Amino acid sequence: MNTPNTLKYSKSHEWVKELDGGVVEIGLTDYAQDALGSLVFVNLPEEGDPVTAGETFADVESVKAVSDVYSPVTGEVLEINEDLLDHPEYINEDPYGAWFVRVGNVTEYDELLDAEGYEALCASEE
């Protein structure tokens, strides 16, 4: 399992990357993509949509199930990764490159874990 040290993680298996200017990038972790299996569909919010920490902002569909993706932050969607809409497999192939959204005007963070804490969480879920 790949868990980069440079990222923060939510308990619901999203990663958060701090970009310049208070903008954060959000995606699904390697652990999550592996547990979900091959993804076949992604539903993203629209630019300008508000997101709320702990609430769902996107969903992903694998051949097993549809799963909600939760926002680790409260803020506003500045940009979505439109490539994912046509290529959900990017999430399986490169989970930390396949960002879902970039969020700005961040006012609140959910409780986030560092890489070590997140690995421990995954181990406890095994």
Place this chain on the structure above:
Amino acid sequence: MKLIFERSRSGRGLGLLPPCDVPRCELPENARRTGRPALPEIGEIDLGRHYTELAKQTHGVNDGFYPLGSCTMKYNPRINEEMAALPGFTGIHPLQEEQTAQGCLEVLYRTQKALGEITGMDAVSLQPAAGAHGEYTGLLLIRAYHQARGDLARTKIIVPDSAHGTNPASAVMAGFKVVNVPSDEHGFVDLDGLRAAMGPDVAGLMLTNPNTVGLFDPNIRTITDIIHEAGGLCYYDGANLNAVMGIARPGDMGFDCVHVNLHKTFSTPHGGGGPGSGPVGCKEFLAPFLPGPVAEKKGDTYAFAVPAQSFGRVRTFCGNFLVVVRALTYILSLGKEGIPAAAQGAVLNANYLMKKLADGGYEMAYPGICMHEFVMTLEELKKETGVSALDVAKRLLDFGIHPPTMYFPLIVHEALMVEPTETESRETLDEAAEVFLKILDEAKNDPENLHTAPHRTPIGRPDEVTAARTPVLRWKAE
């Protein structure tokens, strides 16, 4: 195998269609085709072989055991078909005068009454065409009720995390926001979590009981009270009614409205297009909002009526009528003794098979007595042997058994959900248990044989990922 279009040869045909015996009626010019439709042209023998070949590639209840959890794949008695084929039912037109269709109206009326009695509801509409359609209709009832009271703040529907995926989907379709409440360690609704979700914005609750892990929630009255105290309504998803029909009624558990699946609980065809039927029942105070028409009895005659504040139709005419004929046949065949006996048989069969599989080494997600179905977790087996729930499911096909429901509910990892139904004999259950245990043995000694299963079916493992990512849904002539 070839598509029927690929078997087509120009100029071939067959005599199955009778000659036209009514006056010809021409469509207006602008509605006419300019060319002939590209329909297949095929001889009768080739047509017969085509469908026989297709049938051989399927698995139905007539082929073998079909323990698909939460789907209640029980046997569909032949007498249902006999009744549905009666010319008085097949030759009817929905726009016929009511006085010439009294028998059909009586069927609708008596089915409404019987389903109302079984579910503890005062009024029933037979319009919804399937389970999720019934859910949607039930939610529209809840919405219409709150709106009629001028209470527009109720926008949330509470759904437990073990619910069928259709529940949140139906709630969103009906314009609600979904709030998930967690299950406790026993698989029941977490009461503290439920209380925490209450507020003046709660429109209602959707609940399946027995729930999706095959357990009857012992707190059901407390749950429905919590919702009612907050001003919400309680909707019963009848997916698992087979476990309790004739024994416990959703109306007595505190539910305000329900849907039932005739294609599950009441032995009408299920799968392959059914068609299904998902009647909705409700308490008296919701009855004015029901979709119409519903059948009513006035003196000795039957008539259609549209409830006073009906939110409108959810389907053409009165639903899937011939499916209703089959369900009424089933209800009347079983009677008031047979209905609870079927439920008891379903629970007994599930527990019998669960015990055999548990004793044989399968791990149950929630050990103890179950209702009509049980959920196994293959998480440990996968860690030990690499064999997944999918592998076991695929291997079952080699033994002529339809796989159980897989990877559901989501709260159980590597889940296999098994529902044998009451219509299977003890011998069938014994044979199935033997197969399950043989597969468990293979998992430990020859896991590769499971990773590559099935070995004896016309198709091995279809590429579900490519099928979902780039579906090819239409055949086109070269």
